[in-house]
Amino acid sequence: MMVAEPGITGQRFKSIIGGSAGNLVEWYDWFAYATFSIYFAPLFFPEGDLTAQLLNTAAIFAAGFLMRPIGAWVMGIYGDKHGRKAGLTLSVLLMAGGSLAIAFAPTYAQAGVVAPTILVIARMVQGLSVGGEYGSSATYLSEMAPAARRGFWSSFQYATLSGGQLLAILVALILQALLSEAQMGDWGWRIPFVIGSMLALCVYLLRRTMSETKSFTNIDQKREHSSLKLLWRDHKRSCILVAVMSGGGGLASYAFTTYMLKYLINTAGFEKQTATLIIAGVLIWSFCLQPIAGMLADRFGRKPLLLIAGAGVALAAVPIYTLVGQATSPIVALALILIPITLHGGYTANNAMVKAELFPAHIRALGVAFPYAVGNTIFAGTLEYVALWFKSSGNETGFFWYVAICVGATVIAYLMLPETRDTSLIEED
Template sequence: MDGKRLKSIIGGSAGNLVEWYDWYAYTSLSLYFAASFFPKGDKTAQLLATAAIFAVGFLMRPVGAWLMGVYGDRRGRKAGLALSVALMAAGSLMIASAPTYAAAGVAAPIWLTVARMVQGLSVGGEYGTSATYLSEMATRDRRGFWSSFQYVTLIGGQLLSLAVLLLLQAMLSEDQLNAWGWRIPFVVGALLAVAVYILRRRLAETASFTTQSAERPKSSIANLWRAHPREFLLIAVISAGGSLSFYAYTTYMQKFLVNTSGLTKAASSQVMTVALVIFALMQPVWGLISDKVGRKPLLIGYGVTGAVVAVPIFTALAGVQSAAAALGLVLIPLTLLGAYTSIGAVFKAELFPAHIRTLGVAFPYAIGNAMFGGTAEYVALWFKQAGIEAAFYWYVAGFCALMALAFALLPDSAKADLITDD
């Protein structure tokens, strides 16, 4: 791989890490800033209000996927990457400078909501644009390997936000964190996003975009549905199951280990931090395997094995006694899930022609992600509250089975790869 291409892939990946750091910082810090934006009172009510704003950000992701998918197809992948990180910088800066409820009244939560909506637009656009850019920049024989770094940096952003929080907890008192310390990670995120914006403006454009005919069809949802309805529906179903699995085994799992398994909060955090580091390191390995054996065997493999292990793994974790045992059990579904997450970007990109690729990757994914990934924790807790927690295990297993069926119906990218420019 030549130096220019490698620099572009590193630039695209670094931006993805910053985007996800900013996105997850909200979740990491919400415990500290909830009281700043809502009237004094019940702490649970304050956290629920911040969670509702988190959900609004999730709902904005399909809108961002649509708007920025079209933008990336019409104006270029590089332009889309720059715009997405610029929006994230703006959203993070808005949160960092947001007035408190005591100072601005109802304007404070409105300000926070608008900031989170801007971040939702950014992340919605980032997935499709970065997936398309990395897939188009990578050489054909290593496309799975290089595009797998999208998930390495996605998980890295989550870990970085936790690391910054741990550092602040060590340096500041709880009162300082509640009063003003929570703003620091958002300032850091905004500054990093500005730096990445400058970097992305200097990236090379992909050959797939620059060599297109001037008379190419316009990128739009109507044209996407008209020309690729089968791919649209299959990706939406696959993304629903994949996002549900990811959030079930990563973000929700930390709460599951405390609320159901009975581990301490500290032990649960330690288990999931180690698990996420290992999960991130798995991505390039699975990506490299896909370059050797093809995408479809790995994808079907996760659908089938994910459906088989979900119920027994959750059942075993529910009665786990030690952190070490919990880590071993959690790594089983995460290892299997890596077969999907590592190539979740590239297999979608290979299904669409260049003129509509960014939108084709982004929009169906965002719909499945928002509907089933974003609601994973809520559904799990609803089942638990209803006294039928095991139903969530079957819920995850059922969607994995649907994924396997959808994967089987996909064309084999080894025979139908539409990324024609290396």
């Protein structure tokens, strides 16, 4: 259990925890789709083999990503105009609605083409939600945290993202233990989405009681209002850097967690439950790693951690994927995956804070959210589809190099970044 440290007020601490808890539920709902698509893919796309069915669900996963820039645009402006708290409460309501729609969606056998259509619409609503959630939560947590410990406190933004993914995995493990394979494929996969929608509604009530940040309340309302035109005109360089960081960094995150689950099953040949346990171990490690990496950023700066992450993961990608694909022991597979995950902690713990520190308060939510969503949509959002395309074409090794090149490109962006620990535009309140 976290205890508020000297220098952070009880209300501020409560708000940080409240923002983090909401972020966890948002990302649980988002990752539940990827985690349980193995079970419901045949119900919505009955034709073809497993890889073909997963390709269809991956395409819908990408469609959700396509909505994220729109959500980031609309919700970012909303958060800059009406407050970070307002943006957070709206995003979690959208997520609740999307999850509920998936939970009760009819199958292809029941409704024909209407079934995958509902799935697409629900996923697009979730994409809007997550597009707004990232910018709002990253901005909120970074503004609430005291400057000297901003790395530590804002690291919980990604810790709870890992926690949401871990929660989805743990729900999968429990259901796999309680239900048969046939029951999971028939109706058990719906349970996680019901859970997600109920949790999201609870978080909505929690977020209504949070405090607004002083950075937002101190904004001069006579300033030019947040907009994409203003963002591009005054902060073009920061936008490009954030998009490159987010594209490669987000791709790495999905490559070694979300897609790795399918890779363990579809390529390495592990049983579904074994593969799920491996990824659960990865996520537990990632969750615990975030505050440590955040504290290191407070001590040594943001850039060294980011550079280690970018260069390290780029170099590790090809050999790790190759060795995991040949692994027969779950312990060996877990140990191998933990290597890039540990290196990547320098990015995951600190990226949200760095992005928030690059923009002034009156346009911060949009500045964090929109270029992040664009980068993630182009690279992370299409990751599973690209990976499965390489596999179906018989050239899976090409995907390993694709990951290495995309992550390696972030090193250029990190070298061009200022050391935001020293140049942060978040004022100390």
